[in-house]
Amino acid sequence: MNPLSLNQRLASDRFLTDESASHITVDQELARSTGTAERLIAICPAGVYSRAADGSLAVEYAACLECGTCLAVADPGTLTWHYPAGGHGVQFREG
Numbered sequence: 001m002n003p004l005s006l007n008q009r010l011a012s013d014r015f016l017t018d019e020s021a022s023h024i025t026v027d028q029e030l031a032r033s034t035g036t037a038e039r040l041i042a043i044c045p046a047g048v049y050s051r052a053a054d055g056s057l058a059v060e061y062a063a064c065l066e067c068g069t070c071l072a073v074a075d076p077g078t079l080t081w082h083y084p085a086g087g088h089g090v091q092f093r094e095g
């Protein structure tokens with residue numbers, strides 16, 4: 001049996017999205033002025049952060065893998081992140 005590639009493992013993940021609230025909030029102005037926005041776009045392995053057409057930072061929280069990497073690169077006060085409310089979020093099926 002061949003081991004799964006990273007992309008195959010990620011494709012097997014399941015997400016139960018909390019449609020009522022995002023578990024990630026961003027201070028748009030502070031994220032822009034500190035450079036945090038660009039770091040978030042570059043570092044998130046799930047592509048949660050992207051540049052919206054209006055120049056703001058778009059946050060597609062439903063795809064979050066809950067790895068916590070964004071917290072390590074965000075300047076203080078730019079990002080609020082907590083685990084999704086009970087039962088929601090990612091379910092890893094393959095390791």
Ligand code: SF4
Binds near residue numbers: 065066068
């Ligand atoms: S916790 Fe990980 S996957 Fe989720 S937004 Fe932060 S860097 Fe991206």
